[in-house]
Amino acid sequence: MSSKTRKLAYSLAINEALHQTMTADSSVFLIGQGVKSPWYVGNTALGLLDKFGPSRVIDTPVSENAMTGAAVGASIAGMRAVVVHPRIDFMLYAFDPIINEAANWYYMNGGRASVPVVIWGIINRKGEQAAQHSQALQVMFAHVPGLKVVVPSTPYDAKGLMVASIRDNNPVLFVDDRCLYGIEGDVPEELYEVPIGKGIIRRNGSDVTIVATSYLVHEALRSADKLQQEGISAEVIDLRSLKPLDETLLCDSVARTGRLVIADGGWKTYGVAAELSALVHEKVFSSMKAPAARVTLPDVPAPASSALEQAYYIGEQDITRSVKRVMSS
């Protein structure tokens, strides 16, 4: 790894991944609503249009189905498309090209044609944006064979996972939280990949494992700091990829600590937390000192009013409460 590392915002780390992959590989292009406008995609597309021109940086009409299908089709025809949905809610119009076509294409054609496309959906939580502007829908895609799903939490991973997603020969859902765009972290200048399907231990601990995704990794780390002061040693795992899942990392950790709290920004029922809970009970049940606990959104659509938002969203305190319950059971 290069010694040239500096602080970079999460959104600029994605921007750098796009600049560098598009420079290195002329088959890479970006398509989606707002790639010309900072209003939509933050500064993730900064400078791309000037550098690569309108044939490779394509702003589009509001046609999520056809635009996603076009990205899939271009990728079948030898390109590596990145299609961005500034609000993942609107991406539901594109279920057909993502699931029926992209996910199945390689399999149902017996490996004759692959689909190296990146489908990038941005979650916009809070801000009284209500039910159709705030949903975290990534797990729906993680359910489907043939799709990979990554959920980076740091600027380093945002860049490395975007690069890995673009270079992957399969459809990858890159799902990020807009609330992370301003956070800064160490990012190497050079082009590098973070491997898809590998989680990482963000903090070592011995009493309990907290596994978290995306922005909740930061909440989990704050929670672990507080818990330390109370004599509870929490290990924090950042899953980074929902699929493929780093089963070994998670199960080894739970085998050591014997306890698991799962923090995920999706809904509870049939969600990421449900899957991880089932996994550890199947694989390391005998090491477990307490049942796994889930910290998730309630099974309720996102409300508008900030008064209700406070009750709806989860964070450090919910994780801490859950850990204490697991420790005492």
Added chain:
Amino acid sequence: MAVNNAKLRELYHSMLRIRCCEESFIEPILSKEVRCPVHLCTGQEAVAAGICGALEKKDYIFGNHRSHGHYLAKGGGMKEMVAEVYGKETGCSRGRGGSMHLIDPQVGMLGSAPIVGGTISLALGAAMASSIRKDKRVTVSFFGDGATGEGVLCESLNFAALKNLPIIFACENNFYSTHLPISEIRVSNRIFEIGKPFGEQSFRVDGNDVLQVFDRAKKAVDLCRRGKGPVFLEFVTYRMHGHVGPDDNIQGCHTDIRPKKEIERWRKKDPIVKLERLLLRKKAMSRDALAEIRSMVEQEVREAHEFARTSPFPKKEDLHRYVFKD
């Protein structure tokens, strides 16, 4: 447009291969040797042959559920297609796709899928890829009249015209959307007109006249090749069989859909018979030559079934292969 005799023979050969191959599936479907859903394109051969006859090998096509003809006309191997329909490892999709998922990237057949309208946007993307690479390829999207009910068609028409993409939207209007006649799914059956407000150059063509199909397709390909696409073409045609399998959906039988007289009327417009008459009239081929080519095609079809029947099924231990590419 003058079409030389060699091209006429080529178009005839292409149509005859499709017809003979399609009809050859009826017996193995009835005997349940073929089990996957098979949507026969008998009667619509002129569209596939005429369009693909105007394309180069490097050009792309995407098909739908009824794509045996598209695949064969673009140059896909018959043996591999028949083996795919039998669910064999030697099939063009290694037995993972069946009749509705035919592909041969080497000849530009980039795939087919039965989600109605599902491949229209994929074809749009392939045309976009060509536009970015400036590789002068043309993409054809084959879909039926039923797909005109899908919103993605409108989205794709708009974007293709907005970016002048090298794509031909080829709508085969066979007047039936599965079981529903066109009068029950659209106010107007003049499908080509829907392309106009989106900015497409739009034409209606007799889809049972292969020369008209070829002529209009060639002009459309030339436009696209010169960066003056897209083009929307409606081909008026008819499928001689029902929606799926050998059942003809005749009124009075259990599927009870199409008037017998309507089918008989269209039988008189058989595109292959029409071309045979022309070939004889123009003395482009003798009766003996027609018989010879037919016997050659029938031999090819027999060999394809023999190949399929003697090919192995995919191995159970390979169930998980091809989910992800390394």
